[in-house]
Each structure stands twice: as C-alpha cells, then as structure tokens.
Amino acid sequence: MKLLDSDLWEEILDSLRKNRTRTFLTAFGIFWGVFMLILLMGGGKGLETMLGENFAGSAANSGFMISNTTSEPYKGFRSGREWDLVLEDVARISNCVPEIDIVTPTIHKWGLKALANDKSCEISLIGHYADYCKVDNPKIKQGRALTDADGLQHRKVCVIGKRVAQELFPDTENPCGQFLRIDSINYCVIGVSGKSSSGISIVGNPQTTVYLPYETMRQMYNRGNEVDILALVAKDEYPMSEVQYKVEALLKRAHMIHPKDTQALIKVNTEAIFNMIDSLFTGVSILVWMIGLGTLIAGAIGVSNIMVVTVKERTTEIGIRRAIGATPKDILTMVMSESIVLTLIAGMSGISLAVMILQVMENATHDEFPTSQFQISFGIAIGASLLLTILGVLAGLAPAIRAMRIKPVDAMREE
Numbered sequence: 001m002k003l004l005d006s007d008l009w010e011e012i013l014d015s016l017r018k019n020r021t022r023t024f025l026t027a028f029g030i031f032w033g034v035f036m037l038i039l040l041m042g043g044g045k046g047l048e049t050m051l052g053e054n055f056a057g058s059a060a061n062s063g064f065m066i067s068n069t070t071s072e073p074y075k076g077f078r079s080g081r082e083w084d085l086v087l088e089d090v091a092r093i094s095n096c097v098p099e100i101d102i103v104t105p106t107i108h109k110w111g112l113k114a115l116a117n118d119k120s121c122e123i124s125l126i127g128h129y130a131d132y133c134k135v136d137n138p139k140i141k142q143g144r145a146l147t148d149a150d151g152l153q154h155r156k157v158c159v160i161g162k163r164v165a166q167e168l169f170p171d172t173e174n175p176c177g178q179f180l181r182i183d184s185i186n187y188c189v190i191g192v193s194g195k196s197s198s199g200i201s202i203v204g205n206p207q208t209t210v211y212l213p214y215e216t217m218r219q220m221y222n223r224g225n226e227v228d229i230l231a232l233v234a235k236d237e238y239p240m241s242e243v244q245y246k247v248e249a250l251l252k253r254a255h256m257i258h259p260k261d262t263q264a265l266i267k268v269n270t271e272a273i274f275n276m277i278d279s280l281f282t283g284v285s286i287l288v289w290m291i292g293l294g295t296l297i298a299g300a301i302g303v304s305n306i307m308v309v310t311v312k313e314r315t316t317e318i319g320i321r322r323a324i325g326a327t328p329k330d331i332l333t334m335v336m337s338e339s340i341v342l343t344l345i346a347g348m349s350g351i352s353l354a355v356m357i358l359q360v361m362e363n364a365t366h367d368e369f370p371t372s373q374f375q376i377s378f379g380i381a382i383g384a385s386l387l388l389t390i391l392g393v394l395a396g397l398a399p400a401i402r403a404m405r406i407k408p409v410d411a412m413r414e415e
Contacts, residue, residue: 026299026303026306026346028346029295029298030296030300030302030346030388032350033294035351038354038355038358038376039354040291041292042354042361042376043374046361046362046365046372046374048281061233061235061236061240062136062231062271063232063240063244063268064229064232066085066265067083068265070083070258070263070264071263072257072261072264074257074258083257085227085228086226087105087225087227088225088254089254090104090105090230093247096250097247097250099234100233102231102232104135104230105129105228106128107126107214107228108125108126108127108229109125114160114168115168115180115182121167123161123209123210125182126209126210127212127213127215127216130145130151136231137195138193138211139194140194141194142176143174145191146159146190146212150213151214152215155213155216156185156186156187158180158187158211159192159193159211160189160193160209161205161207162194163208164209164210168180174192175189177189193207232244241269241271241272251265252265296387296391299346299391303342304394336397344385344388347384347388351381351385358374358376362374
C-alpha cells in the first residue's frame, strides 16, 4: 500500500466521513490550538511593531531631570525647600560629565488655549532648542522642525501637534504658513508633528502640544534662567542608568542639596522603560508558545484517542486485510495516514483563518501605524506545518502499532 495510492486516500476520507461528529470534534482541538498560536504570535508581533513605531522617535539611551522640593536639610537650608534647574546646569553637565552626548533644556506651560479662524483648542506649550529633536523626535509630517536660528532670532514660529492642526485648521490640508494665537501673541505654523500620543511623553500629549523656540518662549513668558526639564542622551557605550547618577550628584553639589536626598531630583530613564518593554514582550512570547503548544498537544492526544477507538472498531477489517496479504507496513500506513490527514486539515484550516484575521487587523491599523506588521513570517508557517505533521505522526503512532500487532485469527473472532 503506497501513500500515493488513490484507494488509500479514498478510504481515509470515507472513514472520516462516516463519523462526522467525532471527526469534527477531534479536529477542532488541533484547529483551535493552531489558530490561537498563530493569532497570538501575529497579534504580539503587531503590537510590538506598533509600540516600536511609537517609541521610534525617542532616544533609547535618554533620561530626564526634573527639580522637586527637598526632603533633607543641608548646609543651613531646611527640608522642603523649593529650587529650580537653571541654564548654567547645561554647561556644568556638558563640561563635567563626558559620558553625556546631548544635554538640552526645556520649559513648559500647561492649560493654555490656542485660537485660529474662530476656533480654539486646549494645548500645552513647550520651548526647546533644536537638539531636543534628537531626544524626542517630533516626526515632522508637514513643514519643518524648529532650528537654532529660530531661537537666536526670537522668531514667533511654532510646530503643532496633529490634533491641534485638525481642530484649528480642519479645512486646510497643510496648515504651514497659517497663524494661531496664544496669550494674545500670534505665531506662524512652520510644521506639523506626526508623533502619536501612545509613545513615551514626559510633558503631555504630543498631539495637543505646540512647540516654540526656547529663546522665544523664554522671552514671551519672562522665564529668565529657569529650566523645567533637562533632557539627556548618553553616549552609546554608556548606559543612562549609570550616567544619570553622576549627573544627579553634580546637580546636588551645585544646588546645595543633600547627597542622600532621594526626593529633590526626579529622574526618568527611558533605557529602563525600553528594557521593561523588551522583557514584557519576551514574557508574552513565552506565554503564547506555552498556551499554543499546550492546546496543540491536548488536541493531538484527542486525535490519538480517537484513532485508538477507530482501530478497535476496525479490528475485524484489519484481520481480514492481514489474512488476504496486507503487511504490517500497510496497516501502519493506513492508520498513520488517517491521523496525519486529520491533523493537517484541521491545522491548515486554523492557520488560514488566523492569517485572514491578522490581515484584517493589519489593514485596520495601517492608517495610524503604516509600518505595523501582524502577519507571521513564511518560516513560522512552514514550522507550524512541520509541527502539525509531527503531531499527526505521534498521534497515530500508538494506535498504528496496536493495529500492526493484531493477529488475523484473533481479529476474525472479534464481534
């Protein structure tokens, strides 16, 4: 009996058709296991690429410093003292901490309202230098980003978030060149940020943020030398988690703060955030494989049990086959082929449905996340097919061995 024998396949399909309910319930275990495994793997991959796109504008080795009230008395100063970071701190860090590649200040105002064309929008305001874009890329969608020349010449220009553009200029395809008013001051829009609200954002929703040149905002709001947040990027060979402590010690010395005061300086480390996200997706991948493989193995055990029942029901038939010349190899091929076919049909159906759903999910998120990828790779599909074949072989192995051991005389006596 050969695998390419049409009689064999007709016999297999006829056997499966005779017990439709049992065949369906048995195949469903394999179908559901493969379906969930592929769907979870594709969904996890899609979520990872979406988060990667959101975080793509943020430097992976960056950190932020924010002043806070002190919690320890030090050198005549009482605890609970309020203090501020200043522009001089930028030079201090640049000169004294060689591991730092970029240090740039930002100032902020929240709860403001922007007006344009008789429309208004709640916004937050950020003033920054051009090099801040290396820390947190605004992902300019239209126009250009702010430059150092904008600040040096105190230009009243701005970059606006996507939602600000939609609410203030709904009928304008490209708002660059239009004007908006904040606190009775008119600013010319030179760019629109495409940054999403779901990425790393220290100062608020980038979609409702208006970005100004640092010197312009400093002058408009009379901020002097005060700095709200210092943004840092460490050189590639130095982890921010280590460099940040050197910066902290330097700032504490400069501002007369107790070295052990853990409250006076708020530190945000994006390196730790990225590491946490990587660990999260590693854990999710392991969980997906555990769930998928566990379900597949349970389905394979179900197939094996059904094949045992099938062999028992066909004992007389097998005995007759042996009596008229069928070899043990022919019986082995017959039983295992039925097991493999059942497993492959159920598994391929699960893969196909999962791939269709993943494609729908990818199409649905394409506008917001153009680079999102939910589809599994060709290698994973081939691997899943091989896994199904192996499970089919293992599921049919024990029943096939039992069938091979049936003696024609004993089989003929079975009712």
